[in-house]
Amino acid sequence: MTTRWSEHRPSTVQIVRDFRLLTLVFAACLLMFAASSRAQETLPEPPLPEAQAPPNLPDDLLPKITAAMQGVTTRDVAALSKALHIGERLEGAAAGTPPNTLAAIGDLDGDGVPELLLKWAIPDISVGSDVVPAADSRPIWAIYLLSWDGAHWKASRLVAAVDNVTPILVNLGPSTGRGLVVLTRESVPAASYPAVFQVKNHTAVLLWDAQADDSRYEPLLHGKVAFHEQPNGPAEMVVTGRADPGLLQVEVNGTRGFQARAVYRWDGKGFAPAKTEYSANEDYTLYRFISALHLRDFRAAYALVAPKEFLKADSPTLDGFRSFIQNNFSEFLQDEVFSAPEPHAGSRNEHEFELLKPDRRYVYHPVFSHDGKFLLTGLTRNQEALPAEQ
Numbered sequence: 001m002t003t004r005w006s007e008h009r010p011s012t013v014q015i016v017r018d019f020r021l022l023t024l025v026f027a028a029c030l031l032m033f034a035a036s037s038r039a040q041e042t043l044p045e046p047p048l049p050e051a052q053a054p055p056n057l058p059d060d061l062l063p064k065i066t067a068a069m070q071g072v073t074t075r076d077v078a079a080l081s082k083a084l085h086i087g088e089r090l091e092g093a094a095a096g097t098p099p100n101t102l103a104a105i106g107d108l109d110g111d112g113v114p115e116l117l118l119k120w121a122i123p124d125i126s127v128g129s130d131v132v133p134a135a136d137s138r139p140i141w142a143i144y145l146l147s148w149d150g151a152h153w154k155a156s157r158l159v160a161a162v163d164n165v166t167p168i169l170v171n172l173g174p175s176t177g178r179g180l181v182v183l184t185r186e187s188v189p190a191a192s193y194p195a196v197f198q199v200k201n202h203t204a205v206l207l208w209d210a211q212a213d214d215s216r217y218e219p220l221l222h223g224k225v226a227f228h229e230q231p232n233g234p235a236e237m238v239v240t241g242r243a244d245p246g247l248l249q250v251e252v253n254g255t256r257g258f259q260a261r262a263v264y265r266w267d268g269k270g271f272a273p274a275k276t277e278y279s280a281n282e283d284y285t286l287y288r289f290i291s292a293l294h295l296r297d298f299r300a301a302y303a304l305v306a307p308k309e310f311l312k313a314d315s316p317t318l319d320g321f322r323s324f325i326q327n328n329f330s331e332f333l334q335d336e337v338f339s340a341p342e343p344h345a346g347s348r349n350e351h352e353f354e355l356l357k358p359d360r361r362y363v364y365h366p367v368f369s370h371d372g373k374f375l376l377t378g379l380t381r382n383q384e385a386l387p388a389e390q
Helices: 020-034 059-071 077-085 283-294 298-302 309-313 318-328
Strands: 004-008 101-105 115-121 143-147 153-162 165-171 180-186 193-200 204-211 220-232 233-243 246-250 257-265 273-280 338-340 353-355 358-368 376-385
Touching: 004 246, 059 115, 059 143, 059 257, 059 338, 077 101, 077 376, 101 165, 101 220, 101 233, 101 283, 115 153, 115 246, 143 204, 153 180, 165 220, 165 233, 193 233, 246 283, 257 376, 273 283, 273 318, 298 318, 298 353, 309 376
Parallel strands: 246 338
Antiparallel strands: 004 273, 101 115, 115 143, 143 153, 165 180, 180 193, 193 204, 220 233, 233 257, 257 273, 338 353, 353 358, 358 376
């Protein structure tokens, strides 16, 4: 299948998925009006998983780390590692808990001494000495930056309660200099969240957090975050992954949906969205078709079908299409949420989607053109009664 990319301006509205459909439709209207004023396509961007604020946990470890480093009056990393018992199993740690680690990440403040990243395993207070963690369990970490101030090491907490983290050094432009991105990956939803820090006076200062309430960052399912250095300015942040359209729900770990590529640029305070592109495929057509009809934008929906084949008419018209939808698929005009299940044995095609009602289930069978435009050439619907609850 050939993949094409469609470019849209970035969303400025945070859309909450969990069936808060009135909010979603209202936000979609705002996006439609903003896009039309720029002579662009009048369809909303897919809402993406809502970023959750990081836990504001009290830091019981930082005083212990500071106390352990107090006697280290040399920049020698070996002496610091010994004081922090790096590589050793700490007293009281559960069986299978990995040792803490310490690694140089680069000279962020330009004093000639590289900063260090300390990964400290957070003790699991619910695990007793006779309990063995599950084989697939992963440790939970607190991440600290250690910086030499000329006399002692200073510790700053970066993030806590994370199980997967990657440090990345980026150029934030002449006014800011080098920054440290701490990229965390969450399992639910399967997404990545960057946070940007700067080192001032040997202390890590948070500049921007993708999970903050005022952030315009939109995570993608199983998204990957990369930074592209620019010759004359701050690095660009590029996020790629699978979009999760709210009106056409997909399985988080499935294959349905469509790919997205979002570019963010540093504006001096944080990474702001610059443009978002979506890959053209069958599910992208379905999402845009349903979205347009939710907004009663029959003209936009009509542009997504091959009129003669879809309406089975020699002289199709927009008015005929409107009547066809109103008479046969009026549910698309209502506040309904459809699902795009993974293909299963016995399904008529791999692009089926469903609408589940209390007493019955509707299954839709779309057919698409094979010219690379993925236009709808047909759409039929079956329904089946659901067994009554016992």
